Amino acid sequence: MRILTYKDFDMRLKLILYLQIFGLILLLLIPLTFILRFGYEISNISSSIKGIQTTQEKAIETIKSDALSDIQIMAGQEIYVPAYASLQSYENRKELTFSITLSIRNTDPVHPIIITLIDFYNSEGNKFKPFIGEPLTIKPMATNDFYLSKSANFGGSGANFYVKWVADTLVNEPVIEAIMLGAAPHGYSIVSPGRVVKNISP
Numbered sequence: 001m002r003i004l005t006y007k008d009f010d011m012r013l014k015l016i017l018y019l020q021i022f023g024l025i026l027l028l029l030i031p032l033t034f035i036l037r038f039g040y041e042i043s044n045i046s047s048s049i050k051g052i053q054t055t056q057e058k059a060i061e062t063i064k065s066d067a068l069s070d071i072q073i074m075a076g077q078e079i080y081v082p083a084y085a086s087l088q089s090y091e092n093r094k095e096l097t098f099s100i101t102l103s104i105r106n107t108d109p110v111h112p113i114i115i116t117l118i119d120f121y122n123s124e125g126n127k128f129k130p131f132i133g134e135p136l137t138i139k140p141m142a143t144n145d146f147y148l149s150k151s152a153n154f155g156g157s158g159a160n161f162y163v164k165w166v167a168d169t170l171v172n173e174p175v176i177e178a179i180m181l182g183a184a185p186h187g188y189s190i191v192s193p194g195r196v197v198k199n200i201s202p
Contacts, residue, residue: 042045071114074198076166082192083178085122085148085155096188102131102161104144106138108172113138116164119144123158138174166200 086097106113114137118131131146138144147153163176175193182188 006099008173021116025155040182055109071166071168072202073166074169074201074202075171077173077196078198078200079161079163079165079176079194080197081161081163081178083120083155083159083161083177084157084180084190084192085150087157095151096189097149098182098188099176100155100159100182101145101179102148102149102163102164103175103179104145104165105175106137107175108167109140110173111166111167111169112140113165113171113174115144116166117162119162120148121160121162122154123156127179128154160198161194163194164200 042113079112081102083100083102084098086095088094089096102118104115114135116135120128120131122128134145161178165174165176173196177194178187178192180190180192
């Protein structure tokens with residue numbers, strides 16, 4: 001049987017110390033790697049969001065109301081879009097409230113459309129507010145959204161948008177719809193397409 005010398009004992013202590021230091025380094029590197037990777041992902045997401053916002057800002061242009069009279073209108077529509085700011089839950093008799101997004105999509109790949117009016121009404125037919133002060137142009141294949149938060153507390157189950165659009169040439173009809181989102185834990189969502197109530201012709 002071999003007897004451990006002081007030198008052997010000292011080497012074993014050093015080995016244990018090195019292993020402990022190596023383990024400590026690993027414990028520090030793992031969370032650091034996660035933090036760096038998470039920060040990189042957040043940076044990418046922020047850049048993407050900024051890109052989306054910039055793209056949407058470039059997708060629309062406002063024009064003066066008096067300039068609209070100089071445009072020869074060749075096509076247009078008045079659209080009624082049902083929306084649901086709140087609904088009654090018959091299971092527990094609670095009121096479910098929703099945030100509302102009005103989405104206007106120009107489906108024409110060549111020509112812009114001009115939005116001249118966006119109004120929002122509640123169930124009693126009272127107007128909440130106009131969403132645009134001046135007519136705005138939505139570029140070909142672009143989309144613009146208008147958001148109404150739940151905190152507005154206006155609308156009810158019979159809420160609706162009234163939208164008017166025109167164009168200086170024949171274009172594809174835009175897709176206009178309201179998207180309602182409820183809060184957790186249920187996360188209800190409703191999509192409500194607009195209905196044409198009047199066609200505008202030259």
